[in-house]
Each structure stands twice: as C-alpha cells, then as structure tokens.
Amino acid sequence: xxxxxxxxxxxxxxxxxxxxxxxxxxxxxxxxxxxxxxxxxxxxxxxxxxxxxxxxxxxxxxxxxxxxxxxxxxxxxxxxxxxxxxxxxxxxxxxxxxxxxxxxxxxxxxxxxxxxxxxxxxxxxxxxxxxxxxxxxxxxxxxxxxxxxxxxxxxxxxxxxxxxxxxxxxxxxxx
Numbered sequence: 001x002x003x004x005x006x007x008x009x010x011x012x013x014x015x016x017x018x019x020x021x022x023x024x025x026x027x028x029x030x031x032x033x034x035x036x037x038x039x040x041x042x043x044x045x046x047x048x049x050x051x052x053x054x055x056x057x058x059x060x061x062x063x064x065x066x067x068x069x070x071x072x073x074x075x076x077x078x079x080x081x082x083x084x085x086x087x088x089x090x091x092x093x094x095x096x097x098x099x100x101x102x103x104x105x106x107x108x109x110x111x112x113x114x115x116x117x118x119x120x121x122x123x124x125x126x127x128x129x130x131x132x133x134x135x136x137x138x139x140x141x142x143x144x145x146x147x148x149x150x151x152x153x154x155x156x157x158x159x160x161x162x163x164x165x166x167x168x169x170x171x172x173x174x175x
Contacts, residue, residue: 003017004016005017007072008061009072010057010059014049014061018084019048022087024039024088026038026092028169030169038094038141039135040087041144044080046070047147047148048083048149050072050073052068054071075115078115079151083146087144098162098163099161099162100158100159101159105147106128107126108124108164118151122155124151124156126148129145130142131143140168142168142172
C-alpha cells in the first residue's frame with residue numbers, strides 16, 4: 001500500500017513517510033542446519049494510523065466508504081513511528097518470539113512506547129508473511145505486511161509461538 005508523505009487532519013499535518021515500503025535483511029540457520037539469507041520487504045496498512053470506531057467530523061482525514069469508513073487516529077499515528085524499529089528488531093534478532101493469533105495473523109508487541117502506554121497496555125503489531133521468491137543474489141525474499149497496530153490492555157489469545165526466523169523459514173520453504 002502506498003501512503004502519501006503527509007496527510008492533513010483537523011488542520012494539522014502528519015507525516016507518513018515512516019510507513020513507506022522498507023527493506024531489512026538477516027541470515028538464518030534452518031532446522032536442518034542450512035544457512036540462508038533473507039531480505040524482508042515490509043509494507044504497512046492504513047489500519048496502523050486509522051480507526052473504524054472514531055466519528056467522522058468536518059476536516060478529519062478519513063478513508064473508505066460511509067459504510068466502512070476509517071478515521072485518522074493521532075494516538076495510533078504517534079505509535080506507528082515505532083513500527084519500522086519493531087521490524088528491524090525482528091531482523092536483528094530473528095530468534096525473537098512471535099505469536100500466531102486466532103485470526104491467523106502473527107503478532108509481536110512492545111511494553112514501552114512513546115507516547116507512553118497506559119498501565120497494563122501493550123502495543124501490538126499484527127502482520128502476515130508471504131514468500132517473494134529468490135532474489136538475483138540468491139537470497140530469500142519475504143514480504144511482511146503490517147495489517148494493524150494498536151495499544152490494548154487485553155492480552156491477545158495465541159495459537160502458537162515461534163522464533164521469527166523459524167516463521168520465515170516455514171514461509172519460504174512452504175510446500
């Protein structure tokens with residue numbers, strides 16, 4: 001998804017360049033001991049900075065139709081600046097654990113953000129992965145799409161935990 005460099009919401013401009021496509025990479029040793037190189041291509045949904053539960057008022061930034069409208073959320077936007085760092089942390093430490101939710105997407109979370117979370121909240125990032133084939137240099141390309149991200153004080157139910165690198169391995173070698 002392409003995001004504009006800047007949006008205007010209630011006469012205030014907000015940058016979105018931090019949610020433009022970005023690339024990270026890491027090396028991983030598979031379960032059978034094979035070393036592989038991985039290039040991650042990350043994209044972000046507008047759900048990272050909009051909310052379907054907010055009212056549409058004159059001058060607000062919104063997307064979608066009247067039946068399915070999402071309105072810009074300053075709190076989600078402020079925390080979304082940390083999403084590239086969260087992806088980079090997974091690439092830097094691919095043994096970090098991610099969790100499969102009951103909605104069949106993966107998640108990671110942070111306990112501290114800027115702006116600060118309310119006591120007991122976590123900042124959740126929900127994403128999915130898809131294989132993008134093999135690059136000209138022989139590295140595995142993985143497309144990571146951040147579907148949504150928000151603060152929540154309820155723990156999300158999980159079906160399974162796995163190291164991020166293992167999840168990538170399963171994605172690129174999926175039968």
